[in-house]
Amino acid sequence: xxxxxxxxxxRELAQIVVxxxxxxxxxxxxxxxxxxxxxxxxxxxxxxxRKGVVRRHRRGNKFVYVSATPTPAARVEALRxxxxxxxxxxxxxxxxxxxxxxxxxxxxxxxxxxxxxx
Numbered sequence: 001x002x003x004x005x006x007x008x009x010x011r012e013l014a015q016i017v018v019x020x021x022x023x024x025x026x027x028x029x030x031x032x033x034x035x036x037x038x039x040x041x042x043x044x045x046x047x048x049x050r051k052g053v054v055r056r057h058r059r060g061n062k063f064v065y066v067s068a069t070p071t072p073a074a075r076v077e078a079l080r081x082x083x084x085x086x087x088x089x090x091x092x093x094x095x096x097x098x099x100x101x102x103x104x105x106x107x108x109x110x111x112x113x114x115x116x117x118x
Contacts, residue, residue: 003053003074004081009036013044014053014067018074022066024059 003014016031017023023031025041032041045065048054056063067074079094087093 002077003069004077006048006051006053010044010048010053013041014048015078017054017065018067018069018071018078021071022064024062024064026062028065 003011003018006014012033013028016028020027020031025038025045028045029036029038029041036044045054045056045063049056049065052068054065055068056065058064069077079091083089083091083094087097
């Protein structure tokens with residue numbers, strides 16, 4: 001299942017898992033924009049697991065969740081979604097905006113004397 005088809009709250013949890021690479025329910029709970037109880041987070045993660053969005057494995061005494069979609073595929077999906085939502089489906093316009101953001105960020109860092117990589 002594609003992340004963009006999830007309910008907003010489920011999408012947020014899935015995006016946190018993708019961003020962190022792997023995460024426990026507690027890790028996810030700490031990153032949420034609007035707090036949920038740990039049991040609510042675990043319940044949503046079980047739902048996402050049933051939908052095939054995340055997988056879990058045991059690490060010590062807790063479960064750790066990972067994206068069921070390999071990271072490169074998740075990145076492509078995210079870029080397509082951003083392109084659709086904010087740039088009328090134009091990947092070129094999205095790429096131009098990212099390039100401009102990178103130039104601005106480098107210029108700001110340079111003016112502050114901060115050395116950045118990437």
